[in-house]
Amino acid sequence: MRAGPSQEEIRRHNLGALLRHVHLSGPTSRAELTSRMGLNRSTIMALTADLTAAGLVREELPRQTRRAGRPSLVVRPESAKVYVFAFDVGVDRLVAARVGLGGVILDRREAVRRRGEFSLDEITGALAGFARQMHRKTRPDTTCVGAGAAISGRVSKGDGMVRLDPNLGHEVVPFGEELSRRLALGLPVAVGNDANLAALAEQSRGLGVGCHDLIFLHGDVGVGGGVIAEGRLLGGHQGYGGEVGHMVVNPGGRPCGCGARGCLEAEVGERALLEPTGRYGTRVGKEAVRAVVEAADMGDITAQEALMRVGDWLGVGVANLVNIFNPEIVVFGGMLREVYLGSAAQVRSRLATDALPASREHLRLRTSLLGDDATLMGAAELAFSHVLADPLEALARVSI
Amino acid sequence: MRAGPSQEEIRRHNLGALLRHVHLSGPTSRAELTSRMGLNRSTIMALTADLTAAGLVREELPRQTRRAGRPSLVVRPESAKVYVFAFDVGVDRLVAARVGLGGVILDRREAVRRRGEFSLDEITGALAGFARQMHRKTRPDTTCVGAGAAISGRVSKGDGMVRLDPNLGHEVVPFGEELSRRLALGLPVAVGNDANLAALAEQSRGLGVGCHDLIFLHGDVGVGGGVIAEGRLLGGHQGYGGEVGHMVVNPGGRPCGCGARGCLEAEVGERALLEPTGRYGTRVGKEAVRAVVEAADMGDITAQEALMRVGDWLGVGVANLVNIFNPEIVVFGGMLREVYLGSAAQVRSRLATDALPASREHLRLRTSLLGDDATLMGAAELAFSHVLADPLEALARVSI
Numbered sequence: 001m002r003a004g005p006s007q008e009e010i011r012r013h014n015l016g017a018l019l020r021h022v023h024l025s026g027p028t029s030r031a032e033l034t035s036r037m038g039l040n041r042s043t044i045m046a047l048t049a050d051l052t053a054a055g056l057v058r059e060e061l062p063r064q065t066r067r068a069g070r071p072s073l074v075v076r077p078e079s080a081k082v083y084v085f086a087f088d089v090g091v092d093r094l095v096a097a098r099v100g101l102g103g104v105i106l107d108r109r110e111a112v113r114r115r116g117e118f119s120l121d122e123i124t125g126a127l128a129g130f131a132r133q134m135h136r137k138t139r140p141d142t143t144c145v146g147a148g149a150a151i152s153g154r155v156s157k158g159d160g161m162v163r164l165d166p167n168l169g170h171e172v173v174p175f176g177e178e179l180s181r182r183l184a185l186g187l188p189v190a191v192g193n194d195a196n197l198a199a200l201a202e203q204s205r206g207l208g209v210g211c212h213d214l215i216f217l218h219g220d221v222g223v224g225g226g227v228i229a230e231g232r233l234l235g236g237h238q239g240y241g242g243e244v245g246h247m248v249v250n251p252g253g254r255p256c257g258c259g260a261r262g263c264l265e266a267e268v269g270e271r272a273l274l275e276p277t278g279r280y281g282t283r284v285g286k287e288a289v290r291a292v293v294e295a296a297d298m299g300d301i302t303a304q305e306a307l308m309r310v311g312d313w314l315g316v317g318v319a320n321l322v323n324i325f326n327p328e329i330v331v332f333g334g335m336l337r338e339v340y341l342g343s344a345a346q347v348r349s350r351l352a353t354d355a356l357p358a359s360r361e362h363l364r365l366r367t368s369l370l371g372d373d374a375t376l377m378g379a380a381e382l383a384f385s386h387v388l389a390d391p392l393e394a395l396a397r398v399s400i
Numbered sequence: 401m402r403a404g405p406s407q408e409e410i411r412r413h414n415l416g417a418l419l420r421h422v423h424l425s426g427p428t429s430r431a432e433l434t435s436r437m438g439l440n441r442s443t444i445m446a447l448t449a450d451l452t453a454a455g456l457v458r459e460e461l462p463r464q465t466r467r468a469g470r471p472s473l474v475v476r477p478e479s480a481k482v483y484v485f486a487f488d489v490g491v492d493r494l495v496a497a498r499v500g501l502g503g504v505i506l507d508r509r510e511a512v513r514r515r516g517e518f519s520l521d522e523i524t525g526a527l528a529g530f531a532r533q534m535h536r537k538t539r540p541d542t543t544c545v546g547a548g549a550a551i552s553g554r555v556s557k558g559d560g561m562v563r564l565d566p567n568l569g570h571e572v573v574p575f576g577e578e579l580s581r582r583l584a585l586g587l588p589v590a591v592g593n594d595a596n597l598a599a600l601a602e603q604s605r606g607l608g609v610g611c612h613d614l615i616f617l618h619g620d621v622g623v624g625g626g627v628i629a630e631g632r633l634l635g636g637h638q639g640y641g642g643e644v645g646h647m648v649v650n651p652g653g654r655p656c657g658c659g660a661r662g663c664l665e666a667e668v669g670e671r672a673l674l675e676p677t678g679r680y681g682t683r684v685g686k687e688a689v690r691a692v693v694e695a696a697d698m699g700d701i702t703a704q705e706a707l708m709r710v711g712d713w714l715g716v717g718v719a720n721l722v723n724i725f726n727p728e729i730v731v732f733g734g735m736l737r738e739v740y741l742g743s744a745a746q747v748r749s750r751l752a753t754d755a756l757p758a759s760r761e762h763l764r765l766r767t768s769l770l771g772d773d774a775t776l777m778g779a780a781e782l783a784f785s786h787v788l789a790d791p792l793e794a795l796a797r798v799s800i
Binding site for chain 1: 612639643648720723728755
């Protein structure tokens with residue numbers, strides 16, 4: 001007979017599971033952990049003692065308790081002491097943050113980014129510089145346990161190489177490797193597609209908690225997608241799954257950076273909204289998008305028409321995804337948050353005609369709870385993932 | 401510590417795993433099973449002895465062996481003795497088959513089906529009648545271990561209720577329950593969407609063996625899709641995932657039975673091909689589709705134009721799915737097999753412009769290896785699935 005997992009394997013699995021609970025839910029009483037994990041009280045005590053000894057959690061009395069009798073101790077993640085570096089390469093900004101266990105942003109740095117080109121040197125240089133600044137400010141009793149980065153590009157499952165967006169010529173860059181080298185902290189940098197990471201973050205600690213079928217639509221200059229299907233991120237054969245921005249919704253429509261016409265991102269991206277209102281070029285980015293939505297709200301006909309048109313194509317795209325995936329929630333993030341808020345009626349009207357009644361009957365459309373930090377928080381979750389899988393093993397590898 | 405699986409649980413799991421090997425790969429030597437399952441020789445012997453005692457497999461000397469020394473015994477599935485009933489409700493035909501362990505069709509019955517309406521009584525009556533005919537012809541030492549049915553409709557995960565195609569008015573019918581009642585063999589009938597089951601069959605014993613990311617496009621009157629993502633069938637929140645036939649590829653295009661316009665099934669379904677050639681109504685079905693493809697091949701301009709147009713839309717749809725799922729293989733089945741063979745150049749040309757280079761670089765486009773029986777074989781796999789999960793438990797429940 002093949003042997004089952006050893007006692008040591010079970011212990012390591014349970015340590016990870018307990019740490020994940022407090023990482024995602026925050027301070028949790030021993031009693032609550034006992035009930036949620038289906039383990040007995042003495043096992044929870046032993047696991048907590050191990051994690052405490054490793055410096056990952058601490059136990060304390062609850063701030064207040066309404067029950068009579070001895071209160072159950074609360075297990076808290078050591079957010080101030082155990083952290084990761086999270087990076088987000090947005091189209092208009094670079095963000096680096098120090099994120100503590102439990103998902104607390106302890107420190108952050110941002111820089112404006114020049115559009116339209118991708119200089120591996122400049123970008124990794126800037127991000128690594130921010131991280132080193134933040135690292136120098138940390139106290140000696142803190143431990144960095146990982147690093148993760150979100151980037152708008154296709155990340156290969158096999159080697160972690162990043163294929164940049166089509167409008168950057170499909171260039172393939174060793175982004176994680178180069179950022180790790182420049183960080184010079186002896187840490188590898190895990191890299192993920194920004195929309196995929198945003199989907200994971202929204203499911204882990206956003207409005208998708210407890211939801212197994214979620215689609216995150218992230219609008220930047222383009223449109224990225226992250227699909228959680230039955231609890232798992234859709235990766236595809238090489239890891240390039242979820243590129244819903246290049247689903248053609250309007251054949252022969254607006255030209256897309258990828259070479260095709262009428263892709264979702266060409267029809268609902270920033271340019272599709274700004275160009276018809278005469279605003280493209282003078283102002284870009286999220287503020288410009290917000291200005292169009294506000295103008296439409298104030299009665300500007302051109303802005304209203306542009307927003308209706310974009311909302312209509314967004315509706316076609318969402319309806320297609322609803323038929324294909326039968327999701328529970330579709331989340332609009334990045335600049336699509338503004339677009340959706342300004343055109344929700346249009347989107348819903350398209351859904352009513354184009355999505356099958358069975359597939360949309362339980363559907364919820366929502367804007368991201370994590371907002372502009374969804375991609376950054378996703379990068380942090382990616383960086384923490386090896387710690388949550390096997391806390392003691394992960395700590396043993398950390399040398400700084 | 402949470403306890404690991406018990407020895408008994410491990411044994412049951414291994415029994416299922418061994419049975420699955422011989423069910424999918426056919427007669428397999430003990431030596432091969434030892435190496436494939438990573439278990440030692442005496443364990444394989446013990447498992448085989450249990451399965452033999454249960455009447456699920458038998459051991460025999462290989463027909464021929466090239467090696468010197470004592471040949472390793474070959475383990476064969478008891479295909480003639482252990483079987484399931486598989487049913488397929490196609491648009492133009494009803495099929496019932498007796499399928500032996502190992503995927504051998506032992507007996508089958510077919511009837512032509514009237515299009516355009518769905519009479520639960522008539523359909524379940526005809527299928528149950530076929531099954532009882534076949535059952536009466538079986539020898540007393542045979543055992544029916546399950547029943548499964550493929551149907552062109554959305555099958556609810558929760559209660560197994562079937563929502564019929566939109567052109568049948570989205571009616572909800574208790575198909576499996578009714579078929580089981582009429583079979584009167586004391587067996588539940590597991591029901592699945594036909595394209596989903598075809599995808600599973602193609603992955604289990606067709607050209608998708610060993611492939612984790614596969615899309616099956618099944619053409620009938622409409623177009624259904626089955627998506628295998630990282631080894632698992634895409635179900636969605638309620639089980640309605642994979643309805644790629646209702647992805648809008650041509651907004652404002654041909655009207656679809658679902659009420660929308662320009663759905664993939666409206667643009668590449670049977671009617672879209674036959675109508676422009678003046679053949680719709682007089683002849684329908686696979687033969688009519690094949691006739692158009694042959695006419696195009698012989699130089700008929702109208703047929704060539706119709707096929708090019710349909711191939712172009714099929715290409716748009718496939719390109720979208722490639723961007724969304726990054727699959728390894730897309731399989732064309734049902735009447736889409738003929739359409740793809742007649743328009744492969746058009747499909748590939750669309751893929752070249754509309755699918756991202758990264759997402760299509762390893763893509764293979766293929767026609768179904770299981771052909772017209774893909775959906776039926778998928779129904780058989782569904783019927784066998786509980787036996788492969790826990791052979792002894794499943795046998796214990798069989799009373800006939």
